Amino acid sequence: MNLLERLPAPPASTDGRVPVFAPYVGVDTLKHLTDALDVGWLGMGATTKEFEERIAAYLGLRDRYVVCTNTGTSALHIALLAAGIGPGDEVITPSFNYVADHQAIRATGAEVAMCDIHEDDLGIDVASAAALIGPRTKAIVPLHFAGVPCRIAEVHALAHEHGLRVIEDACHAFGTTVDGSKVGSAGDLHFFSFDPVKIITSIDGGCVVTPDRDEVERLQRLRLLGVDKDTTLRYQNKRAWDYDVVSEGFRYHLTNIMASVGVSQIKRVDEFIAGRRAVCERYSTAFDGLPGVRVLRRVYDDVSPFIYSLRVPAGRRDAFIEHLSLRGVDAGIHFVPVHRHTYFADARRTPMPVTERVVEQVVTLPLHSLMTERAVERVVESVWSFFSSCA
């Protein structure tokens, strides 16, 4: 290991606060970036392919394929299109989810129908999803919130019964395992995000994982303007001049430059996840049992945690966030339920008693891959001092 590689992690924030997110970008990432710039092929190419191969290896994929895109949102958009979803169709997803999913569904011309979530894992409530199924329903998009697996076996059973596709939103769950296998390695379609704050980042990026070899080519054409026979050449840092355009398509490809950042990060993903797990377990041990507080998980062995979500009494949430802020600890809220946004207010949905309650309680605490013990203990002290002052 050379001197540069031994440099300590950068400070969590420049003004001494503990931010909610602190993406780790080290010298290793800079080296990958400059190497990729040196090659001189800046667009989609061999490094994009390398990133796809590394994702497949990391997830332990067998007879499943990875197609990288420029965001998680575009990954879902083309996954839906590849699954044949379009105008007149309906896709079910929880309202308690990031609005990217609802937008991607509407971008296909389909309608989104929103269901409730479960009290314990804050993932999709399968009975509530079942209540929405009708003749137009074509797919379900469940989310593994915060990296904690939702009841995916129940989702698949429901989908199987009604002949629906399942497109798992695995954006929070890169590295999470279900029954010993990584999310992405079993089931139907999946998509991931590598945006700036995710467990690994390619600055912006995403990918689709499909179990269907025929779907791979459709996805590759959809990601790059419907151009035929392009991917093979581009994966060698070359391009075709006599191409045909055989379908609709978008500019959704991931460039070599972004992929080089992704490659640098995936090499360290185990270290990142181990760091995040340790912080989450410290938090849960410290907070479980505080009056009115509910932790999402105590043990994180199978979870690759993206955020640490805590539930506090609804009427005290603003004061709690303010208390943390005064102590230099930032907090966030995931999510504002999508049915409350103007553009989605008219979407079909079930009653949402759990969502309506939970969204008033959730607070996202700082969680970083290489979080210093000092920052962790500052968060713990700040949370404790709030609850001891109101005991």
Ligand SMILES: Cc1ncc(COP(=O)(O)O)c(C=O)c1O
């Ligand atoms: C649950 C969820 N779905 C989808 C997305 C969209 O991913 P991207 O930001 O890469 O488009 C995100 C990103 O924050 C997310 O958290």
